[in-house]
Amino acid sequence: MIKCIRCNHVHAITKSGIVRGKQRYYCKDCNIYFTLPDETTVDGKQHKKHMTTIVDIAKALNISKSTVSRALHEHGDINPQTKAAVLEMARQLDYQPNLLAKSLVKSKSNTIGIIVPEFLTYFFPTIIMGAQQVAAAAGYNVIICQSQESYKTEVANANVLLANRVDGVLISMTRETKKFDHFKAFEKHGIPVVFFNRVCEEMHTSKVLVNDYEGALKAVEHLIKNGYRNIAHIGGPPALLITHNRLRGYRDALAKYKLPFKKELVVHCNLSKKDAIHCAEQLLNLKNRPDAVFCVNDPVAIQLMLVAKKRKIKIPSELGIVGFSNEPSGEVIEPALTTVQQPVADIGRSAAGILLEAIRKGEEYVPEKKSLKTTLIVRESSKK
Amino acid sequence: MIKCIRCNHVHAITKSGIVRGKQRYYCKDCNIYFTLPDETTVDGKQHKKHMTTIVDIAKALNISKSTVSRALHEHGDINPQTKAAVLEMARQLDYQPNLLAKSLVKSKSNTIGIIVPEFLTYFFPTIIMGAQQVAAAAGYNVIICQSQESYKTEVANANVLLANRVDGVLISMTRETKKFDHFKAFEKHGIPVVFFNRVCEEMHTSKVLVNDYEGALKAVEHLIKNGYRNIAHIGGPPALLITHNRLRGYRDALAKYKLPFKKELVVHCNLSKKDAIHCAEQLLNLKNRPDAVFCVNDPVAIQLMLVAKKRKIKIPSELGIVGFSNEPSGEVIEPALTTVQQPVADIGRSAAGILLEAIRKGEEYVPEKKSLKTTLIVRESSKK
DNA sequence: GAATCTACCGCAAACGATTCCGGTAGGAAT
DNA sequence: ATTCCTACCGGAATCGTTTGCGGTAGATTC
Numbered sequence: 082m083i084k085c086i087r088c089n090h091v092h093a094i095t096k097s098g099i100v101r102g103k104q105r106y107y108c109k110d111c112n113i114y115f116t117l118p119d120e121t122t123v124d125g126k127q128h129k130k131h132m133t134t135i136v137d138i139a140k141a142l143n144i145s146k147s148t149v150s151r152a153l154h155e156h157g158d159i160n161p162q163t164k165a166a167v168l169e170m171a172r173q174l175d176y177q178p179n180l181l182a183k184s185l186v187k188s189k190s191n192t193i194g195i196i197v198p199e200f201l202t203y204f205f206p207t208i209i210m211g212a213q214q215v216a217a218a219a220g221y222n223v224i225i226c227q228s229q230e231s232y233k234t235e236v237a238n239a240n241v242l243l244a245n246r247v248d249g250v251l252i253s254m255t256r257e258t259k260k261f262d263h264f265k266a267f268e269k270h271g272i273p274v275v276f277f278n279r280v281c282e283e284m285h286t287s288k289v290l291v292n293d294y295e296g297a298l299k300a301v302e303h304l305i306k307n308g309y310r311n312i313a314h315i316g317g318p319p320a321l322l323i324t325h326n327r328l329r330g331y332r333d334a335l336a337k338y339k340l341p342f343k344k345e346l347v348v349h350c351n352l353s354k355k356d357a358i359h360c361a362e363q364l365l366n367l368k369n370r371p372d373a374v375f376c377v378n379d380p381v382a383i384q385l386m387l388v389a390k391k392r393k394i395k396i397p398s399e400l401g402i403v404g405f406s407n408e409p410s411g412e413v414i415e416p417a418l419t420t421v422q423q424p425v426a427d428i429g430r431s432a433a434g435i436l437l438e439a440i441r442k443g444e445e446y447v448p449e450k451k452s453l454k455t456t457l458i459v460r461e462s463s464k465k
Numbered sequence: 466m467i468k469c470i471r472c473n474h475v476h477a478i479t480k481s482g483i484v485r486g487k488q489r490y491y492c493k494d495c496n497i498y499f500t501l502p503d504e505t506t507v508d509g510k511q512h513k514k515h516m517t518t519i520v521d522i523a524k525a526l527n528i529s530k531s532t533v534s535r536a537l538h539e540h541g542d543i544n545p546q547t548k549a550a551v552l553e554m555a556r557q558l559d560y561q562p563n564l565l566a567k568s569l570v571k572s573k574s575n576t577i578g579i580i581v582p583e584f585l586t587y588f589f590p591t592i593i594m595g596a597q598q599v600a601a602a603a604g605y606n607v608i609i610c611q612s613q614e615s616y617k618t619e620v621a622n623a624n625v626l627l628a629n630r631v632d633g634v635l636i637s638m639t640r641e642t643k644k645f646d647h648f649k650a651f652e653k654h655g656i657p658v659v660f661f662n663r664v665c666e667e668m669h670t671s672k673v674l675v676n677d678y679e680g681a682l683k684a685v686e687h688l689i690k691n692g693y694r695n696i697a698h699i700g701g702p703p704a705l706l707i708t709h710n711r712l713r714g715y716r717d718a719l720a721k722y723k724l725p726f727k728k729e730l731v732v733h734c735n736l737s738k739k740d741a742i743h744c745a746e747q748l749l750n751l752k753n754r755p756d757a758v759f760c761v762n763d764p765v766a767i768q769l770m771l772v773a774k775k776r777k778i779k780i781p782s783e784l785g786i787v788g789f790s791n792e793p794s795g796e797v798i799e800p801a802l803t804t805v806q807q808p809v810a811d812i813g814r815s816a817a818g819i820l821l822e823a824i825r826k827g828e829e830y831v832p833e834k835k836s837l838k839t840t841l842i843v844r845e846s847s848k849k
Numbered sequence: 850g851a852a853t854c855t856a857c858c859g860c861a862a863a864c865g866a867t868t869c870c871g872g873t874a875g876g877a878a879t
Numbered sequence: 880a881t882t883c884c885t886a887c888c889g890g891a892a893t894c895g896t897t898t899g900c901g902g903t904a905g906a907t908t909c
Contacts, residue, residue, distance in 0.1 A: 098854045100900080105854095114901050130655035132630075134865055145889045150867060158887060175650075180628045181574060182865035185565045185894045200597075206590035213584075213611065222629060224606050227597065244564045245606060246516075266559075271514035383797055413767055414797040482884040484870080489884095498871055518895055529859045534897060542857060566895035569864045854907070860900090867893085878883075 086115045133174040141170050192222040193436060194242035195251045198230045203408060204425060211429025212251055219437050228255050239263040249436040254279040256318050273439035277432040279321055287448040289432040293323050296421040296455030297330025300403045301375050303457055305338045308465045309373035309401045313346035315360045317377040331375055346371055350381055357384035365392060373401035379408040379420055402462045416461030424453050470499045517558040525554055576606045577820060578626035579635045582614045587792060588809060595813025596635055603821050612639050623647035633820045638663040640702050657823035661816040663705055671832040673816040677707050680805040680839030681714025684787045685759050687841055689722045692849045693757035693785045697730035699744045701761040715759055730755055734765055741768035757785030763792040763804055786846040800845030808837050
């Protein structure tokens with residue numbers, strides 16, 4: 082017979098529906114509804130590998146968890162002996178603080194997010210490594226997202242970071258990003274953002290980039306000084322700022338030495354291998370073939386070199402080539418590639434440093450724009 | 466005059482010490498201690514950019530937060546209209562669930578950790594990319610740690626991941642790791658671990674690696690078939706399993722073709738550029754100079770090639786070279802480097818896949834060992 | 850027309866920390 | 880002998896969720 086869980090009576094019990102598969106009863110005397118507890122769970126020492134919490138420590142020491150928490154941190158209101166005992170017990174029980182809980186109450190996750198377009202070249206991994214180094218040193222974790230050059234995934238990435246309540250975000254945009262609401266969402270919630278490399282001009286946040294203009298200028302100037310006169314340029318996608326800055330450097334270098342700017346000597350490449358080859362062929366097919374090319378980056382320069390070699394064009398005597406970014410391959414190819422070196426890891430370090438600063442300062446932080454210096458590395462491919 | 470906060474009386478108040486910089490009072494009538502509230506905070510509309518929570522939605526709709534939570538998920542006990550209203554309001558208020566809170570109550574962080582020794586070559590970034598792809602597809606975040614080939618940082622990394630309550634861990638060990646307590650800590654708490662590439666033989670967990678033995682065998686066999694007879698090997702650090710397996714492949718290939726194994730033709734390299742050059746010189750200085758070298762990886766092979774070129778040794782006629790790992794540089798160097806391709810991204814994908822499976826299955830998961838196939842990529846450096 | 854069922858909804862207890870403040874010995878000052 | 884102070888400790892609220900289960904209106908059944 083069914084007994085009421087309160088009065089233990091047997092009369093006055095009526096059924097009252099089935100809820101979630103279990104029969105429910107109603108006791109008229111107590112005016113209470115109830116279902117019978119599952120008794121069949123025999124024992125079920127499932128126990129779920131328990132991680133020790135401050136409550137465990139508190140119980141073991143017969144003190145309150147507030148005291149444990151105080152002992153575990155810098156806090157005045159704690160007896161040194163108590164503190165020592167807590168520390169010792171924490172060690173014994175192998176206590177690992179639950180950062181999730183801590184983050185929740187402090188509303189600070191000690192995590193920063195990074196959104197990069199890709200992950201394949203050595204460029205972004207190196208930046209991430211740099212950023213991760215300074216973040217780790219400050220006790221921050223890093224969540225990395227790849228937008229895969231897709232606006233939609235970039236938006237999804239931003240939401241993931243938002244949901245994870247990151248304290249700050251490092252972003253290098255997709256080449257197709259034209260709306261920025263997903264970035265502005267960070268600002269709205271007071272989450273600082275630092276752009277690097279592919280920056281968003283519309284947003285009033287900190288930015289870290291290399292001095293592309295100056296790098297390009299130096300590169301082209303170097304070609305001119307080496308006697309090249311009909312210098313072409315394979316640029317990047319028009320949507321990117323680096324494309325404009327490097328192109329500007331190219332133009333200004335020509336202007337500086339009173340060389341004419343010829344429209345047909347500038348082509349734009351979407352940075353894929355296939356398109357790089359296409360651009361290379363386009364230039365080499367010109368009636369008035371260029372005697373040197375400044376490329377927007379090393380992979381493009383290398384493809385150009387391969388195409389030129391296939392056509393038996395002598396490098397550097399008939400064609401000088403300068404790349405940008407100093408990828409490892411450029412060092413081993415023959416002739417070795419002259420290139421503009423960017424302080425890649427420094428970009429990550431700088432960006433992360435600025436971001437941490439912004440997190441620390443909160444409201445009164447003022448965005449800054451940092452421009453890192455480039456270095457021209459002269460190798461064989463540009464010595465006429 | 467000071468009034469008691471309870472009875473509002475003025476008499477019967479005595480001072481009772483200073484606590485945290487503020488005067489404390491005691492009311493004898495009420496037997497109560499109190500400090501005066503800070504009144505000076507004028508207004509303080511600091512407000513901290515609030516993120517909307519389910520409580521906000523609940524209030525706006527005048528329902529309980531449990532209902533909101535149910536509406537936001539698959540749950541039977543919810544009126545479709547209520548659900549629609551909640552969803553709409555969530556959209557309006559731009560609700561982003563707080564994953565930290567969710568993780569706390571579910572004791573599941575939806576985050577996996579990755580520990581890699583470094584981050585500079587294209588190898589680990591590519592693996593991470595692969596792992597991150599499948600993790601992201603399953604709604605998991607990734608926390609990446611670099612041990613920098615140091616045992617101590619590796620231990621610290623493990624603690625960070627533990628503290629962040631990751632649901633699972635992907636590990637490629639340091640070359641100096643000889644104790645495994647920090648890994649066993651994961652097991653102790655029921656956190657699954659999958660090793661990849663540099664695996665830990667002592668632990669009974671899943672492992673993903675490429676079939677180094679078979680790759681090496683194929684590589685050396687290829688050299689033999691191309692007419693090389695005095696084949697040397699630059700191996701990796703003895704502590705790594707890949708070193709042994711590749712060496713074993715080398716030996717067995719020789720044995721298969723009844724070629725003698727000569728101890729002096731095997732040297733071990735710690736994989737640094739400097740040591741690679743040193744090893745290369747050591748081999749090329751031998752009286753009985755090898756006519757081919759199978760190298761433990763491409764960077765080493767490339768250094769060897771550069772040293773050989775410097776000595777005007779003709780490749781591949783006088784010296785055949787085969788690398789391992791198919792790095793981009795090997796493709797552009799001249800002569801192009803024959804190498805053993807590993808399915809790098811697949812390592813990451815496989816490892817992450819296995820890990821997610823382990824997380825899903827929990828207790829009843831049985832570790833597996835996965836061996837991925839390699840492919841020999843024949844280029845110029847090995848055609849006598 | 851009383852008993853039962855269906856379909857919801859809300860309350861409150863977790864999860865594991867931090868932190869404000871009240872409480873209380875025991876000694877020092879008056 | 881009161882008062883006051885110092886040095887601690889504990890209680891309870893809070894962070895934003897999830898979830899078990901009790902509560903209830905209205906329809907259905909006998």
